[in-house]
Amino acid sequence: MKQALRQTIAYYAAYFLLGATIASLGPTLMYLGTNTATHSTQWGLLFFTRSGGYLGGSLLAGRLFQRWNGSAILSGILLTSATTLALLPGFTTFSWLLIAMFVIGLCEGGLDVGCNLQLVWTYRQRSAPYLNGMFLLAALGGVFAPLFFSWLGGTWAYRILALLKLPLAAAFWFLPAPHPPQEEAVHSPARLRPMWFGLFCLIVLIYVGGEVSFSGWLYSYAFSLNLATEQTASMLTSFYWVGILLGRALAIPFSRRVELRHMVLFCLGGILVSLAAILLNPLSVAWLWAGTLGVGLCLAPLFPTTFAFLERRAAISGSLAGFLWASGSLGGMLYPWIIGQQMSQRGAYSLMLILAVSFAVALALFWWASARLQRGLTTSSS
Numbered sequence: 001m002k003q004a005l006r007q008t009i010a011y012y013a014a015y016f017l018l019g020a021t022i023a024s025l026g027p028t029l030m031y032l033g034t035n036t037a038t039h040s041t042q043w044g045l046l047f048f049t050r051s052g053g054y055l056g057g058s059l060l061a062g063r064l065f066q067r068w069n070g071s072a073i074l075s076g077i078l079l080t081s082a083t084t085l086a087l088l089p090g091f092t093t094f095s096w097l098l099i100a101m102f103v104i105g106l107c108e109g110g111l112d113v114g115c116n117l118q119l120v121w122t123y124r125q126r127s128a129p130y131l132n133g134m135f136l137l138a139a140l141g142g143v144f145a146p147l148f149f150s151w152l153g154g155t156w157a158y159r160i161l162a163l164l165k166l167p168l169a170a171a172f173w174f175l176p177a178p179h180p181p182q183e184e185a186v187h188s189p190a191r192l193r194p195m196w197f198g199l200f201c202l203i204v205l206i207y208v209g210g211e212v213s214f215s216g217w218l219y220s221y222a223f224s225l226n227l228a229t230e231q232t233a234s235m236l237t238s239f240y241w242v243g244i245l246l247g248r249a250l251a252i253p254f255s256r257r258v259e260l261r262h263m264v265l266f267c268l269g270g271i272l273v274s275l276a277a278i279l280l281n282p283l284s285v286a287w288l289w290a291g292t293l294g295v296g297l298c299l300a301p302l303f304p305t306t307f308a309f310l311e312r313r314a315a316i317s318g319s320l321a322g323f324l325w326a327s328g329s330l331g332g333m334l335y336p337w338i339i340g341q342q343m344s345q346r347g348a349y350s351l352m353l354i355l356a357v358s359f360a361v362a363l364a365l366f367w368w369a370s371a372r373l374q375r376g377l378t379t380s381s382s
Contacts, residue, residue, distance in 0.1 A: 036094045073114060271299060
C-alpha cells in the first residue's frame with residue numbers, strides 16, 4: 001500500500017472519531033449532569049469550556065505541526081483524548097468534569113488542525129477533494145455518535161470510543177509524516193499580507209459561526225413559530241444533517257472539476273437563496289424544509305474548499321492554519337450566543353435574518369479578496 005494512501009486512511013479514521021467525539025456531548029449531557037449532581041443551568045459551561053480548549057488547541061497545534069513530527073503528535077493527541085474519555089464517566093465533581101472537557105477540546109482542536117495540515121502536505125495542490133472527503137467522514141461520525149450513545153449509554157459508549165482511539169494512536173506512531181513546506185517556501189513572496197489573511201479569518205469565523213448557529217437554533221426556531229412539533233423539529237434538524245452529508249459527498253467529485261473559487265461563490269450564493277426562501281415565506285413549512293436542505297447542502301463544502309483555495313494560492317504555514325481554525329472556533333462560540341440573545345429579545349426570525357446578512361457579507365468579502373488573491377494583489381510581493 002502506498003504511503004500516501006496509508007496516511008489518508010489514518011487521517012480519515014481520525015476525523016471520523018473526531019466527529020463522533022464532538023457529537024458525543026449533546027446526547028450525554030443529562031448523564032454527565034446526573035453523575036456530578038448539577039443542574040441544567042450549569043451544563044452550558046461544558047460547551048464553553050470545551051470550545052475554549054478547542055480554541056487553544058487550534059492555536060498551539062499550528063506551531064507544533066510545523067516544527068515536529070506530525071504523526072507522533074497525532075498519536076499523543078489520540079492517546080490523551082482516549083485516556084480522558086475513558087475517565088470521564090468516573091468524574092463525580094463538576095470541576096473535574098470541566099477540566100476533562102477542556103482537555104478534550106484541546107485534543108479536538110489539535111486533531112482538527114493536524115489532520116487538515118497533514119492531508120494538505122500529503123497532496124499539496126490536489127488536496128481539495130481529499131479535504132472534502134475527510135469532512136464527510138467527520139459528518140458520518142457525528143451521525144453515528146448519537147445512535148451509538150443512545151444504544152450503549154454513557155459509561156460504555158465513552159469507554160468504547162476511547163478504546164477505538166488506541167489502535168489508531170499506535171498506527172500513527174509508526175506512520176511516516178508528510179513534510180511541511182520548507183521554511184523558505186513559507187516565507188516566500190507568495191505569503192499573504194496580514195490584513196488579507198485577517199480578512200479570510202473573518203470569513204471563516206462567519207462560516208463556522210453560521211453553521212453552528214443554524215444547526216443549534218433550528219429546532220427552537222421551528223418550534224417557537226409553530227412550524228413544527230417537538231418530534232418534527234428533531235426530524236428537521238436531522239434533515240439538515242442529511243443536507244450536510246450530501247453536500248460533502250457531492251463536493252468530492254465537484255472539487256476535482258470545478259474551479260475552487262467558483263465553487264465557494266456558488267455555495268455562498270446557494271446559502272443566501274435558501275435563507276431568502278425561508279425569510280420570504282416565514283409561515284411555510286415546505287419552504288422551511290426546502291431551505292434547510294439547501295443551507296446544509298451549500299454549507300457543507302465551504303470550509304474545506306476555502307482552505308484548499310487559500311492553500312493553493314498562498315503559502316499557509318502551520319501557525320497560519322492554526323489561526324484559521326481558531327477563528328472558526330471563535331465564531332462557533334460567539335455567533336450562537338449573540339443569535340440566542342437576539343432571538344429572546346426580538347423573536348425567532350432573528351436567526352435567519354442575522355445569518356442572511358452575515359453570509360451576504362461573507363460572499364462580498366470572499367468575492368473581493370479571492371479576486372485580488374488570484375491577481376497576486378494580496379501577497380507580500382505586491
